[in-house]
Amino acid sequence: MVDTLRKVGIAGTGHYVPERIVPNKWFEDTLDTTDEWIFDRTGMRERRFAEKGQPCSDLCIKAGKKALDDAGMKPEELQLIIVATVTPDHLLPATIAFVQDGLGAINAGGWDVNNACTGWLSALMSAQGMIAAGIIDNAMVIGAEVLSSMMNFKDRGSAILFGDGAGATILKADHPRGQILCSSSGMDGRQWKAISRQAGGSKQPVTHEDLETGDHLMALHGNDVFKFAVAKFRDLIREQVATLGIGLDDIGLIVPHQVNLRIIQSALKKLDFDMDRIFVNLQKYSNTSAASIPIAFDEARAEGRVKEGELISFIAFGAGLGWGQAVIRW
Ligand SMILES: CC(C)(COP(=O)(O)OP(=O)(O)OC[C@H]1O[C@@H](n2cnc3c(N)ncnc32)[C@H](O)[C@@H]1OP(=O)(O)O)[C@@H](O)C(=O)NCCC(=O)NCCS
Structure with a gap:
């Protein structure tokens, strides 16, 4: 220590x-x-x-x-x-x-x-x-x-x-390089049913019936998640700006969870943040859950989108419903 x-x-x-x-x-x-x-x-x-x-x-x-x-x-x-x-x-x-x-x-x-x-x-x-x-x-x-x-x-x-x-x-x-300047996470467990895989754990070990109904597979209420994600995206960006005492213009690139282009666009519309400063590769890989940000960040680097000295924002949300954010300086 x-x-x-x-x-x-x-x-x-x-x-x-x-x-x-x-x-x-x-x-x-x-x-x-x-x-x-x-x-x-x-x-x-x-x-x-x-x-x-x-x-x-x-x-x-x-x-x-x-x-x-x-x-x-x-x-x-x-x-x-x-x-x-x-x-x-x-x-x-x-x-x-x-x-x-x-x-x-x-x-x-x-x-x-x-x-x-x-x-x-x-x-x-x-x-x-x-x-x-x-x-x-x-x-x-x-x-x-x-x-x-x-x-x-x-x-x-x-x-x-x-x-x-x-x-x-x-x-x-x-x-x-890439020093983490801030990070945080949150959870609203009341909304757990929005994205779930109910059979297969200790509460509901898989039965033959589950195999018929599909309860052993992922289920989601996409519409509920959509609204939650748009609002949470904005909240997290505002939190980053407030925590670091910076302006939105100081963020060089946002590498968000690759959830849905419309969610990203809706969130940014009210923030007045330029889409040019968002890295999106969901057209190629769709939503890869936990892998989405680290894949996107690695690709953003390879494409020269991650510039030396700039602030890079990571934003994620998903099952739980949970969320997290971090900002690094490259
Ligand atoms: C799932 C998602 C793409 C649906 O898009 P949407 O614009 O919200 O569409 P809606 O759910 O309002 O559905 C509109 C209509 O399209 C239909 N629809 C849904 N999926 C469809 C599909 N793949 N193809 C064609 N029609 C479809 C719906 O049944 C509905 O029909 P209805 O109007 O006759 O009832 C969107 O809500 C989303 O991306 N949500 C978040 C996804 C998520 O939870 N990801 C994981 C967590 S990070």
Whole structure:
């Protein structure tokens, strides 16, 4: 432990998406929907699906290796790995077990975080706190999902929205770049039914009946989430500006959870924030839940959208209903 809190920066990023591209048209064969409807209402054009039997840990390992390369680190240097996912390889043990082994991160401990679309930010905050306090010097934070394994392909209101992928981020003590300036999280558990997967846990172990009704798959009330997300998006940006004592113009780029282009546009309309300063890649990957921000951030860097010295805002919300935010300086 240290007496004063240390600064925590981002030393590396990487992402991986499965090769299989699933365009909107793919759903037209089985659902009462169209490519045009999906694109108009969401901005999504396609998503990636993992191969049958390709587990979440496989995506994590591939993204993690790229982040290690980017940071110039060897796997054995890692002290902590946190995997944020709602689609673990197994319910027991945690997916980190397979990731730690697959990466050869023999000196790392770790655990999984189950907080859906806010998961990567939740994991980031946990690692940030431990590094700042001097408990550890570095951590890999991964957001990864194989959502295709729990989607209800009979439900046009949800099946069209999601994709698979993984994004990894390496945090280091006193790293000068990407220092985390603020972060926070919140939850309104009264709204848990808005996004849920009800069968399969201790409250409702899966029965034959659940397999018929689809209760073992994801269910969502998209309309309720839409309204919540628009309002929460604005609240979180205002919180960032107030916490840091800055103006909206001081934010160089917002990398939001890739939920739905209309949600992002609606939120920004009232804020008077320019769409040019938002990074959006949901047209390619749809909503990858915990993976969405770390994938988007890595792509934003690769495309030169993350400029040295600028403030980068991360905003997420999802099942719970929960939310989180962080601002870094690149
Ligand atoms: C799901 C979502 C795309 C629906 O878009 P929307 O504009 O809100 O559409 P609505 O739910 O009001 O539905 C409008 C109509 O389209 C229909 N519809 C829903 N999905 C459809 C689809 N895939 N294709 C065609 N029609 C569809 C609805 O049944 C409804 O028909 P009705 O008017 O006859 O009842 C949008 O609400 C959304 O993105 N919500 C958030 C998603 C979410 O929760 N993500 C995970 C958490 S981060």
